[in-house]
Amino acid sequence: MTSGLSQLCKGESGGRLGDSGAIDCERVFTALEDPDCRKLLEATDDEALTAQELTNRCDIPRSTTYRKVELLTDAGLLEERVRLRADGKHASEYQRTFDGLVVSMDAGELEVDIEVDAGGPSPIGAD
Secondary structure, three states, rough: EEEEEEEEEOOOOOOOOOOOOOOEEEEHHHHHHHHHHHHHHHHHHOOOOEEHHHHHHHHHHHHHHHHHHHHHHHHHEEEEEEEEOOOOOEEEEEEEEEEEEEEEEEEEEEEEEEEEOOOOOOOOOOO
16 A cells, blocks of 8 residues: 655745655755666665665675765665674664655646555555
């Protein structure tokens, strides 16, 4: 079951959904225009992955992976979690925060519709 969240992007960025009720569209658009970011989002569609797993799966240098992951988490498109391991060495893993994203324009204002799986990760910026 999916639910849609719709936010308007008016003028300057207004923070992430959950912070002030608006999506930082500039950050979202910057992340989505980057081919490496799109690869990372595609890779995290079905499962949460560590930075090393993302590096291997997407064939992106590790330093680039960390920069892009930071860009995506700042935009609210990835969520960082902790992967618990039996050996006590825990690792950060990253999961996409949405199922679908549609950008449209109505009366000169951009609108971002985000589809979130009701049983999946929390919506962008929500805690």
